[in-house]
Amino acid sequence: MGWIEEVVRRAERALDKPPSFGLDPGLGKLLEPVEAWGEELDALKRLGVTARRGAGGFAQTDNKIVYVGVAEAYRKLGVIIMPLREALKKIPWIEKYYWRLLPPDLDRYTAATALYEGGTFIYIPPGVKVRAPINVAYGVGLEGETQTVHNVIVVGEGAEVDLFYACGASVHGVHVGVTELYLEPRAKATYTMVHSWPKNFYLRAYTKVSMGEESRLEYYYVNISSGAGIASKPSFTMRRGARLHLDTVIRVVEGSKVYTGARVVGEGEGVRAEVLSKVLAHHGSYTLNLVEVEANADIESHSDCKALLLGDATVETVPKIVARSPKAQLSHEASIGVLSEDAIAYLESKGFSEEEAKSILVYGFIAIKPKTLPPPLARILDSMLQALARQAVG
Amino acid sequence: MPLLKLENLHVSIGGRKIIDNVSLEIESGEVHLLMGPNGAGKSTLLKAIAGVRGVEVVSGRILFEGEEITGLHAWERVRRGIVLVWQNPPGIEGVSVRELAEKISRRSGVDYRSLAEKLGVAELLDREVHRRLSGGEMRRVELFLSLLLKPKLLLVDEVDSGVDVENIARLAQVLDEVREQGVSLLIVTHSGAIASRLSRVDRLHVLYRGRLVYSGDPRGVLDKILSQGYKVFAGGC
Ligand SMILES: Nc1ncnc2c1ncn2[C@@H]1O[C@H](COP(=O)(O)OP(=O)(O)O)[C@@H](O)[C@H]1O
Ligand SMILES: [Mg+2]
Numbered sequence: 001m002g003w004i005e006e007v008v009r010r011a012e013r014a015l016d017k018p019p020s021f022g023l024d025p026g027l028g029k030l031l032e033p034v035e036a037w038g039e040e041l042d043a044l045k046r047l048g049v050t051a052r053r054g055a056g057g058f059a060q061t062d063n064k065i066v067y068v069g070v071a072e073a074y075r076k077l078g079v080i081i082m083p084l085r086e087a088l089k090k091i092p093w094i095e096k097y098y099w100r101l102l103p104p105d106l107d108r109y110t111a112a113t114a115l116y117e118g119g120t121f122i123y124i125p126p127g128v129k130v131r132a133p134i135n136v137a138y139g140v141g142l143e144g145e146t147q148t149v150h151n152v153i154v155v156g157e158g159a160e161v162d163l164f165y166a167c168g169a170s171v172h173g174v175h176v177g178v179t180e181l182y183l184e185p186r187a188k189a190t191y192t193m194v195h196s197w198p199k200n201f202y203l204r205a206y207t208k209v210s211m212g213e214e215s216r217l218e219y220y221y222v223n224i225s226s227g228a229g230i231a232s233k234p235s236f237t238m239r240r241g242a243r244l245h246l247d248t249v250i251r252v253v254e255g256s257k258v259y260t261g262a263r264v265v266g267e268g269e270g271v272r273a274e275v276l277s278k279v280l281a282h283h284g285s286y287t288l289n290l291v292e293v294e295a296n297a298d299i300e301s302h303s304d305c306k307a308l309l310l311g312d313a314t315v316e317t318v319p320k321i322v323a324r325s326p327k328a329q330l331s332h333e334a335s336i337g338v339l340s341e342d343a344i345a346y347l348e349s350k351g352f353s354e355e356e357a358k359s360i361l362v363y364g365f366i367a368i369k370p371k372t373l374p375p376p377l378a379r380i381l382d383s384m385l386q387a388l389a390r391q392a393v394g
Numbered sequence: 395m396p397l398l399k400l401e402n403l404h405v406s407i408g409g410r411k412i413i414d415n416v417s418l419e420i421e422s423g424e425v426h427l428l429m430g431p432n433g434a435g436k437s438t439l440l441k442a443i444a445g446v447r448g449v450e451v452v453s454g455r456i457l458f459e460g461e462e463i464t465g466l467h468a469w470e471r472v473r474r475g476i477v478l479v480w481q482n483p484p485g486i487e488g489v490s491v492r493e494l495a496e497k498i499s500r501r502s503g504v505d506y507r508s509l510a511e512k513l514g515v516a517e518l519l520d521r522e523v524h525r526r527l528s529g530g531e532m533r534r535v536e537l538f539l540s541l542l543l544k545p546k547l548l549l550v551d552e553v554d555s556g557v558d559v560e561n562i563a564r565l566a567q568v569l570d571e572v573r574e575q576g577v578s579l580l581i582v583t584h585s586g587a588i589a590s591r592l593s594r595v596d597r598l599h600v601l602y603r604g605r606l607v608y609s610g611d612p613r614g615v616l617d618k619i620l621s622q623g624y625k626v627f628a629g630g631c
Contacts, residue, residue: 364488
């Protein structure tokens with residue numbers, strides 16, 4: 001039996017398997033992906049996001065693939081952006097990367113994704129440096145849908161790329177996002193993801209990243225509104241000399257239950273990881289933030305988990321650092337606080353209203369200082385953070 | 395009409411009485427010094443004038459340009475021209491001096507770059523506001539942000555404490571220039587270090603345990619404070 005058949009067989013048997021982490025909202029309407037060229041969802045356009053710019057892009061609304069494209073210059077260099085289903089038919093070697101980092105039968109959500117997967121395959125050939133962002137957008141606009149997308153991304157040896165993902169919804173439903181990201185040795189990538197979910201929407205994200213020797217990754221995640229609940233804890237396996245900079249911001253809205261964090265495993269010497277996580281917790285919300293760093297070699301890592309409470313909320317921050325190597329240097333900071341009255345008073349005395357003062361402080365708390373993000377992406381990221389800060393106090 | 399008039403001001407913080415029946419007037423263009431030992435209530439009085447939250451005026455009135463402002467929010471007083479230079483401004487995490495300066499100057503129209511040059515804070519613009527700055531740097535940044543607001547009355551709280559002699563002379567020069575541009579000044583100093591370097595001081599007030607124990611000509615009294623300390627006021631004047 002071939003690998004693809006085996007994935008299907010394993011998935012079929014796991015459709016009833018509950019998840020081990022986070023809420024289990026159940027599977028709603030599941031739909032086979034179809035190609036139906038058209039417009040991206042308004043919920044995404046409002047974020048100022050479109051797949052139609054940059055070096056290439058992909059957009060899917062519900063199960064409809066509305067756009068896929070690669071700029072001619074990069075197509076000639078061998079860059080591939082393709083609906084995943086199409087890639088499975090046309091590119092035999094995709095099997096090496098397909099459901100290899102995550103098992104399809106992990107739980108009913110990965111299983112449903114394996115069976116109904118939309119999403120895209122992105123391939124950057126070795127040595128190719130993509131100088132404009134690749135934009136991917138997912139939207140849910142169909143009431144009660146469970147959107148299942150699978151992103152398989154391969155950045156070849158020494159290749160460079162900036163990936164931008166935006167997801168949003170306008171209805172009640174679930175988004176399941178499975179991402180397998182492969183950085184081959186010396187590959188360099190930035191990965192920026194922005195999400196915004198309505199009140200009664202659930203996100204279940206499964207992200208695994210394989211980082212080859214001397215590869216570099218900057219990973220930014222901004223969630224403007226957490227909806228009903230999130231389960232998302234990306235995981236990174238880092239080989240010798242790999243560098244990771246991770247910076248995430250989640251605004252946990254009233255009534256929301258968020259299960260998040262990150263897992264970083266350092267497998268080779270000279271690995272360096274920096275994990276920054278910021279949670280903005282509104283009244284009546286719950287957040288579990290699990291940040292785990294494991295050193296199986298002499299690695300250096302620093303993690304910092306901060307939470308700002310904007311009302312009566314529960315935040316559990318659970319740091320875990322495990323060293324299995326004598327010279328591993330691992331540190332972790334964690335803090336939970338509220339907006340400082342003194343700082344509000346100070347900013348008011350510099351001419352700002354109470355609301356402006358709070359929004360400045362929230363913006364400062366969630367600030368992301370991108371390292372090498374191209375300016376257009378840095379600007380989008382910043383405008384998302386500003387919008388988040390305004391919504392947090394508005 | 396005085397620029398600022400305090401009438402029988404009683405101020406408390408968290409229910410604790412700190413300022414007791416203070417009255418004073420500042421005319422437009424004047425420079426007043428407010429002195430007194432640590433804990434006398436000097437900062438509290440400035441905060442009450444600026445309308446800082448948490449500082450409650452229990453009774454009495456504050457008038458600015460003839461209008462009562464006692465109940466106005468801090469930012470409304472800023473718009474009228476009352477600006478406080480904080481003694482110990484809190485750090486603002488994740489916000490750079492430049493970001494805050496841009497926001498302020500967008501409103502006031504003051505060019506922050508040239509002012510930053512002038513006050514020697516140009517190289518501090520990308521630092522976080524009042525975090526990991528030395529005492530002198532913090533005071534310069536705070537004066538910079540305050541002057542961006544185009545004050546008519548600048549309430550200056552201890553800009554000279556913990557600052558070396560050379561920098562005090564520089565600060566005094568800046569304050570002199572500000573005054574020459576028509577800004578009135580109420581300058582708090584508990585050490586008096588800046589007093590002798592200002593080219594002009596119109597009046598001196600001494601606050602002792604929340605009460606004004608002296609208001610008048612600075613000459614003589616200033617020397618007495620500098621040589622003998624505040625104990626000369628212990629028995630009241
Ligand atoms: N936030 C506060 N809460 C309670 N007491 C305060 C507060 N701020 C100042 N005080 C008290 O008020 C008194 C005057 O303080 P302050 O105005 O800072 O004096 P000064 O500036 O003259 O040194 C002191 O006894 C001080 O402890
Ligand atoms: Mg003081």
